[in-house]
Amino acid sequence: MRADAERLLRWLRRSRPPRTQLVPAMLAGLVASLVNVLLLVGAVGLLVASAGRPGLRSVLGVLIVIELFAFLRSPLRFAERLSAHRLGFDAVSRWRRWLFVAIGRLTFRQWRSFAAGDLLERALRDTDELQDLWLRCVIPLSTSLVVMALSDVFIGLLPPHGQWWSYAGDLFAVQLLGVLALFANVGPLLRRNRALRAARGLYRAEVVELSAVTPDLALLGRVALAQERSARCVERLARAERRLARQHQLSNVVPPVMTALALGAYVVRPTTSPLWLVVVALVALSTLEMLSTIRDALDTALGVSAAAERLDAMDVGVELGHDSWPSDSTIRVEHVVLEEDDHTLVDDANLVVSPGRRVAVTGRSGVGKSTLLRSIAGLDDVASGDITIGATRVLDIDERSLRRLLTYVASEPGLIRGYAIDVIGLGREATRDPLDDLAALGLSSDPTTRWEELSRGERARVAIVRAMVTSPVIYLLDEPTSGLGVSETASMLRLLETTGATVIIASHDAQVIEWCDDVFELADSTLRRVTH
Amino acid sequence: MLTALVLRWLVTMAVGQWHDHAGAAIRQYWRTLLPQRLTRPRGERERSRGDLALAIEQAAEAPYLIQLETGAAISLAGLVVLAWAGGWLALTITVALLFLAAPLYRRAGRRSEAIAGEYRERRSLLEQRQLELLYHTTELRALGAVEYGANEIAAISDSEHTIAIRAIRVALGSSLVTEFLSGVSIGLVAMVVGFALLGGRISLTHALIAVLITSEIFVSVRRFGVEFHRREDAERSFAVLADATTVLPSDATADVLVATNVQTEFNDRAVSFVLRAGERLVVTGPSGSGKTTLLETMLSWRVPRHGDVARTVAGTGHVSVESSLLSGTLRDNVTLGVDIDDRDVTSCLSSLGLMGPRFADLDTTLMVDGGGISTGERVRLVLARCLLAHPALLVLDDIAGVLDVNARVLVRDALDHYPHVAVVEATVDTPLLTGATHRIELTT
Numbered sequence: 001m002r003a004d005a006e007r008l009l010r011w012l013r014r015s016r017p018p019r020t021q022l023v024p025a026m027l028a029g030l031v032a033s034l035v036n037v038l039l040l041v042g043a044v045g046l047l048v049a050s051a052g053r054p055g056l057r058s059v060l061g062v063l064i065v066i067e068l069f070a071f072l073r074s075p076l077r078f079a080e081r082l083s084a085h086r087l088g089f090d091a092v093s094r095w096r097r098w099l100f101v102a103i104g105r106l107t108f109r110q111w112r113s114f115a116a117g118d119l120l121e122r123a124l125r126d127t128d129e130l131q132d133l134w135l136r137c138v139i140p141l142s143t144s145l146v147v148m149a150l151s152d153v154f155i156g157l158l159p160p161h162g163q164w165w166s167y168a169g170d171l172f173a174v175q176l177l178g179v180l181a182l183f184a185n186v187g188p189l190l191r192r193n194r195a196l197r198a199a200r201g202l203y204r205a206e207v208v209e210l211s212a213v214t215p216d217l218a219l220l221g222r223v224a225l226a227q228e229r230s231a232r233c234v235e236r237l238a239r240a241e242r243r244l245a246r247q248h249q250l251s252n253v254v255p256p257v258m259t260a261l262a263l264g265a266y267v268v269r270p271t272t273s274p275l276w277l278v279v280v281a282l283v284a285l286s287t288l289e290m291l292s293t294i295r296d297a298l299d300t301a302l303g304v305s306a307a308a309e310r311l312d313a314m315d316v317g318v319e320l321g322h323d324s325w326p327s328d329s330t331i332r333v334e335h336v337v338l339e340e341d342d343h344t345l346v347d348d349a350n351l352v353v354s355p356g357r358r359v360a361v362t363g364r365s366g367v368g369k370s371t372l373l374r375s376i377a378g379l380d381d382v383a384s385g386d387i388t389i390g391a392t393r394v395l396d397i398d399e400r401s402l403r404r405l406l407t408y409v410a411s412e413p414g415l416i417r418g419y420a421i422d423v424i425g426l427g428r429e430a431t432r433d434p435l436d437d438l439a440a441l442g443l444s445s446d447p448t449t450r451w452e453e454l455s456r457g458e459r460a461r462v463a464i465v466r467a468m469v470t471s472p473v474i475y476l477l478d479e480p481t482s483g484l485g486v487s488e489t490a491s492m493l494r495l496l497e498t499t500g501a502t503v504i505i506a507s508h509d510a511q512v513i514e515w516c517d518d519v520f521e522l523a524d525s526t527l528r529r530v531t532h
Numbered sequence: 533m534l535t536a537l538v539l540r541w542l543v544t545m546a547v548g549q550w551h552d553h554a555g556a557a558i559r560q561y562w563r564t565l566l567p568q569r570l571t572r573p574r575g576e577r578e579r580s581r582g583d584l585a586l587a588i589e590q591a592a593e594a595p596y597l598i599q600l601e602t603g604a605a606i607s608l609a610g611l612v613v614l615a616w617a618g619g620w621l622a623l624t625i626t627v628a629l630l631f632l633a634a635p636l637y638r639r640a641g642r643r644s645e646a647i648a649g650e651y652r653e654r655r656s657l658l659e660q661r662q663l664e665l666l667y668h669t670t671e672l673r674a675l676g677a678v679e680y681g682a683n684e685i686a687a688i689s690d691s692e693h694t695i696a697i698r699a700i701r702v703a704l705g706s707s708l709v710t711e712f713l714s715g716v717s718i719g720l721v722a723m724v725v726g727f728a729l730l731g732g733r734i735s736l737t738h739a740l741i742a743v744l745i746t747s748e749i750f751v752s753v754r755r756f757g758v759e760f761h762r763r764e765d766a767e768r769s770f771a772v773l774a775d776a777t778t779v780l781p782s783d784a785t786a787d788v789l790v791a792t793n794v795q796t797e798f799n800d801r802a803v804s805f806v807l808r809a810g811e812r813l814v815v816t817g818p819s820g821s822g823k824t825t826l827l828e829t830m831l832s833w834r835v836p837r838h839g840d841v842a843r844t845v846a847g848t849g850h851v852s853v854e855s856s857l858l859s860g861t862l863r864d865n866v867t868l869g870v871d872i873d874d875r876d877v878t879s880c881l882s883s884l885g886l887m888g889p890r891f892a893d894l895d896t897t898l899m900v901d902g903g904g905i906s907t908g909e910r911v912r913l914v915l916a917r918c919l920l921a922h923p924a925l926l927v928l929d930d931i932a933g934v935l936d937v938n939a940r941v942l943v944r945d946a947l948d949h950y951p952h953v954a955v956v957e958a959t960v961d962t963p964l965l966t967g968a969t970h971r972i973e974l975t976t
Contacts, residue, residue, distance in 0.1 A: 039715070043722040043743050048736070074711035078704050085700050089693035096662070097686040103669050104678030111670055120666045124659055204585040207566065211584065211776070212856040214570040216914070217868065219831060219848040220921045225869040226567040229858070234563045238556075245552060252548075256541050285537070379670055403676025414668040426672070427680030466675065 001187045007308050008301060011130055012138065014098050015091030025087045025134075028080035029143040033293075035076055037147065037286045039069045041279050048278045084139050088131040095127045095311075105317025108371075108380040109340075114314060123314070126307035132300050141297035144290040148175045151283045158276050170265040171284055178258035178291045185251050186298055192247050193302050196240040203233040251298070255291035262287050318381070318395065325401040326390025329355045329473050329502065331376060336385030338371050345371055349385070349527040351520065355473070358503045360513045362530075363522035369506035370411060372522065373476045376504065377408035389474070404428075404470045411478040411506075413463035420449040424466045437465040440495050442488060456483030464492055468499065475503045481512055536744070547599055554595035562588045562773055569777035572833040584776055590769035597763050600756045607752035610745045614721075618742030619728060622721045626746055629713045630753070640706030647699040654695050658688045714750030721746045782832035785842035788925050788954040789813075789830060794839035796829050798822025802839060805970050807954050809924065812965045815958040817974030823958035824852070826974070827929050830956065844925060849918025851911060852929035863894040866917045880920055883949070884912040885942040907934045915943065919950065926950075928957040932964050940964055 103111065103120075114120055152175070156168035206229060214226045262284040333351040337344060345368035353359050361369050374380040376387055378394040387394050394402070416423055424434045438445050441461040454462065460483050467475065475496065481489045493515045496503055505512055513519055521530045566584065615623040665672070665681045672681045725739040788809055793802040799822040807813055815823050828834045830841055831850060857865050866877055874894060881891055886909060890896065898905065905913070911931045918926060926947075932940060944964050947955060957965050 039718065040747065043718055044740060046722055046726055069715075073715050074708045077711055078708050081704055082697070082700065085697060089690075089696065093686045093689040093693065096689050097682045100665065100669070100682040100685050101678060103666060104673050104681070106669070108670050115667060121663060123666065124662055200585070203563075204583065207585045208583075209856070209858060210567055211570050211574055213858055214567060215573050215831075215833065216850050216855060218571040219850050220868065220918065220923060221847045222868040222870070222921065223568050223571075226570070228869065230563070230567040234560075237563075238560065241556065241559075252545075288541075374670075377674055379674055400676065403674065408674035410671050410674070414671060415664065426675055426677035427683065428675070428677060470676065 001190060004190060004305050007312055008133060008305060011095065011308050011311075012133060015094045015134070017087050017091060017134075021083070021087050021090065025080070025083035025139060026142060028076065028083050029139045030146055032073070032076040032080040033143050033147045033290075034150065035069050035073045037151065037283065037289075039073055040286075041282045042069055044282055045275055045279050048275045080139075084135050087139075088134040091134055092127050092131050095130060096124075099123055099127060099311060099314065102315050102317055105320065106314070107318055108374050110316060119310065119314070122310065126311050129307040130304050130311070133304050136300040137297045137304070140293050144293040144297070145179070148287065148290050151286060155280055155283055158280065159273075164276075164280065167266060167280065171262050171287070174258050174262045174265065175287055175291070177261075178254055178287070179294060181254045181258075182251060182291065182295050182298055185247065185254075186302065189244070189247050189251070189298075189302055190305065192240070192244040193306075196237075196244050197306055199233070199237040199240040203237045206230060206233045251295050255288050255295060258291055259285060259288040320399040321393075321396040321402070322398050323392050323396045325397060325405055326392045328390035329405075330390060331474065331502065331504070332386070332388045333372075333376065334386045334388070336372075336375065336387060337383040338368055338375060338380075339383040340368070340371065344383075344525055346522065346527060347525040349522075351527065353502055353504060353518075355502055356500055357518065358516040359505070360516035360519045361504065361506045361522055361527070362508060362513065362519065367522050368525070369522055370478050372527070373408060373478055373504065373506055377406060377476050378402060379408060405472050406474040406476070407467040407470070407472040408476040409463050409467045409478060409480055411482065413459055413466075416454055416459050416462050417451055419447075420445045420451060420462075421447050423451060423462065424469060426466070428470055430469045431471040432468060434465050434469055437468055437495060438462070441465065441491055457485070457488060460484055461488070461492065464495070468495075471499070473501050475499075475501055475505075477503065477505045477507075479507055479509075480505060481507065481509045486511065536741075540748075547603070551595040551599045555592035558594065559588055559592045562591065565777060569779060571779050572828075572831075574776055578772075578775055584773065587769035587772040590765050591773060594766045594770075597766060600752075603752040604756035607749045610749045614742055614745050614749070617734075617738040617745065618721055618725050619734065621724050622742050622746070625720045625724065626717050626749065629717045630749075633710050633713050633753075636706065636709045640702055640709070644699060644702045644706070647695065647702055651692075651695045651699050654692045658692045661685075661688055710750060710753060714747065717750065718743060718746050780832050780835055783840060783842035784845045786844075787842075788844045789956070790840075790842045791830065792840045794826070794829060794841055795837045796822055796825045796834065797837055798825045799974055801974075803972055804839075805972070807925075807956070807970065809954055810952050811954050811969040812967060813954075813956045813970040813972065814963045814965055814968040815956065815972045815974065816960070816963070817958075818976055819960055821974040821976045823960075823974055824929055826972075827927055827956065827958050831927060846924035847921050848925045848927065849915075849921065849923040850927045850929070851914045851918060851931055853907060853911060853931060853934055855911065855914040857898055857905075857910060857913060860898065861894065862891065862896045862898055862913075865898060865913060866894075866920055868917055868921060870921070872920055877916075877920065880916050881913075883942065883946045884916055885939050886912055886916065908936065908939055911935065912939065912943065915946075919946070923953060926953050926955045928955065928964065930958050930960060932959050932961065935964075 103114070106114070149172075152168045152172045155171065156165045158164045210226050210230060214223065217223055217226050263281065266281060266284055331351070331353040333349055336346065336349045338346040338349070349372065351359075361372065363369055371380060375382050376394065378387075378397070389397065389406070394406075420434075420438075424438075435445060435447075438461070441464070443458060443461055443465075451462070460480055464477075464480055467477075481492060484492065489509065489511050493512065503516075505516065507513065519530050520527055566588075611623060611627065614626060662685055665685060669678070669681065672678050722743050725734060725742045728734045729736065729739050787806050788811075789805075789807040791803050791805050793804055795802050798820075803826065805813065815826060817823050825834065829836050830843065831848065832841065832843065863874075863877065866872075866881070877894060881887070890905075911934055915928075915931075935943060944966060947953075947965065955965060957963050
């Protein structure tokens with residue numbers, strides 16, 4: 001429960017709403033709720049006043065006040081909702097931004113585990129759901145609490161002076177009791193809500209599985225099996241739903257019971273002016289609405305806690321390094337062991353690559369070449385051993401310099417759609433002209449070129465040019481020439497040669513292997529040098 | 533007044549209980565119906581329309597919407613009470629203002645529809661781009677462009693929200709109308725009954741009832757207006773559920789499979805044949821020529837464009853590269869809940885080459901479509917579950933490609949052990965079946 005509250009607070013903090021937005025949204029909510037209460041109180045008060053002290057002037061006076069409230073109420077509600085939505089939307093944009101940066105810190109392995117499920121797809125909906133945290137939880141909760149406190153003070157100040165304070169105190173105690181009861185029920189609700197979510201998840205998975213298998217079962221006359229399997233999940237789900245509904249009943253009972261208590265305490269008061277009696281009764285009645293709002297706000301918090309939990313699970317990225325780029329850019333791979341799904345992919349790999357050398361890594365597909373390249377790039381973790389550049393561990397190097405000076409190009413480059421200048425620049429500072437590089441690789445383009453459907457070979461060339469933009473001193477390239485012809489491969493190698501940088505290439509391409517100074521083969525989990 | 537309030541609360545509680553029960557009943561109905569009605573695979577298009585479990589949840593909201601609808605209707609009955617308590621002038625004011633609200637609502641509805649289209653477009657752009665960026669985060673990080681991706685997400689998100697704010701303005705505008713009119717109405721009614729009270733024409737009780745009932749009438753109408761859009765969601769989910777559970781009609785025949793002038797959406801050439809017990813039909817053709825579509829038509833998973841298909845009522849086994857296993861033990865998967873002797877199961881598995889430590893223990897739990905089982909093994913497991921169910925017809929959809937040479941020989945030999953089973957095989961290259969009695973060649 002405490003952890004859940006902390007989680008929600010963390011997400012609120014992550015959205016960092018500027019005070020200039022938060023204050024108007026809160027104020028609008030507060031005033032709108034107050035006006036709502038005052039409208040009814042005023043209207044009824046008017047009737048009582050005119051019944052007790054007939055006089056045109058007094059009636060007209062109160063009438064003007066009521067009409068003022070009546071006319072004010074709608075624009076105030078409007079302002080409240082709009083500013084709450086604005087606040088929520090801004091928060092969502094910030095959360096989405098945060099989420100992306102958090103996912104950007106994941107190792108490849110962690111990222112893949114999220115990408116394999118539907119967590120990345122869900123992330124968008126989850127950030128949307130969190131929006132309710134502002135809209136339907138924080139703002140209504142805080143405004144209701146303030147309105148209740150103000151109502152108590154208002155009652156205390158009513159004439160005859162001093163006589164109402166004791167009732168105001170009782171009302172406050174009843175309201176406090178109601179709020180505490182609602183909060184006390186949050187813990188059990190949360191537990192049952194979690195059980196329901198788990199049951200829903202199981203049922204959902206079962207439905208997906210059954211919609212794939214049942215057609216085959218039906219053909220074989222074995223639908224009974226599908227029914228039996230589904231029935232088990234349905235029963236568990238229905239039980240979880242019933243249990244949560246029962247717990248909800250408790251929360252539903254709190255507002256009316258507390259309101260009844262408030263009115264009960266009121267009935268034994270000595271009689272004063274009928275006007276104030278009615279006004280106080282109606283203010284006490286507003287406890288029902290306020291407590292109901294608080295109950296709904298807590299329900300919302302329960303609802304969004306699931307989304308917050310899923311999003312928090314993604315905040316497991318590695319700590320980024322702070323060391324500056326070493327003066328010596330020799331790459332050293334020492335006794336490195338790489339694992340995947342609990343089996344050893346690469347065992348005790350050793351490799352030293354001096355600045356400016358060109359190294360090819362070969363081996364059949366799935367043997368671990370890409371994982372090795374990613375580990376050297378600091379994008380994947382190693383089970384044991386060290387990967388250093390100069391004397392600094394790759395993971396200790398400041399992320400900004402590391403990504404500027406060491407580049408990794410994946411075997412199937414993506415994000416190649418849109419204006420050429422955006423696709424290649426990606427918001428980074430260019431230290432060489434990408435249009436020249438594109439031209440050198442036989443792709444003509446200008447700043448207005450827009451790419452839609454590029455062929456595999458074109459994508460490979462664009463990816464290389466994109467990697468070159470920051471003039472890195474180390475290139476880690478995964479099958480960079482797939483989809484390229486002999487002359488296109490030659491121009492790519494020529495262009496790479498002009499940079500004088502260190503190049504490690506995972507490739508099957510004989511032309512590429514020929515171009516490299518050293519060749520290593522990865523087979524049976526072992527990295528060994530092969531004669532060139 | 534207190535009695536009225538207590539009554540109101542009790543009614544609200546009762547109605548709330550009713551919609552909870554009705555919602556639970558809807559959920560239970562669909563959850564029970566679903567497994568027996570999922571008799572054909574959901575196509576890509578159907579799947580993209582929504583998750584079935586979610587559709588059931590949304591469909592269960594229907595009673596709540598009915599409650600709002602009836603609530604709004606019942607509150608109109610409050611007009612009678614208003615006339616009785618506050619007099620004809622109070623009634624006229626309220627009715628006039630309610631009527632005034634209607635055209636304003638319609639106008640707002642039309643505007644919000646237009647904006648909703650624009651919003652959906654922006655939203656789908658955001659979804660696509662965010663997923664694209666999230667699926668290439670490693671690449672962006674490798675290039676030092678995580679910040680760029682994050683900024684782009686934030687920018688698209690902001691642009692989505694600009695439209696959303698416009699849509700909300702319109703929606704709030706329409707609720708503002710009722711809020712405003714309700715405010716005016718309460719004020720005016722209060723004034724009218726106030727003066728009546730001054731003149732001694734009505735009692736304080738009547739006056740109080742008049743004011744409270746006016747506010748009550750508008751509350752339900754407003755709530756109905758605000759939740760109006762949820763009706764669309766509920767209607768859409770009912771459509772998704774109805775589509776997924778529609779059982780296509782199929783004819784029965786004493787022969788195993790009879791096709792008469794069958795044309796599918798992929799194939800214009802009419803196909804006719806009569807397949808009897810023990811006969812073998814091979815359908816060949818390049819990929820994209822409509823083999824799977826023809827097979828699915830024979831299984832009554834699709835309606836033929838022309839012609840008729842009749843199939844035996846006895847069991848039919850279907851094996852394709854896409855056939856799925858169930859999460860559970862190896863035994864559950866091959867016996868399908870029927871009591872079969874373990875020795876028969878093991879001998880069937882080993883005849884298909886499924887031997888060794890992974891298949892020795894029938895209580896081994898299988899991970900759905902993965903976890904150490906290759907596609908070739910999965911296809912053979914599905915074939916084993918079909919053979920153990922003693923089908924009259926076996927339909928093999930292009931499975932030869934995922935079987936290695938040894939496995940092909942084993943499967944071919946195993947099929948020879950079932951001479952009474954009619955078999956249909958679709959394939960791009962060499963068929964598994966020997967001694968085909970019928971052949972159909974499809975072209976693109």
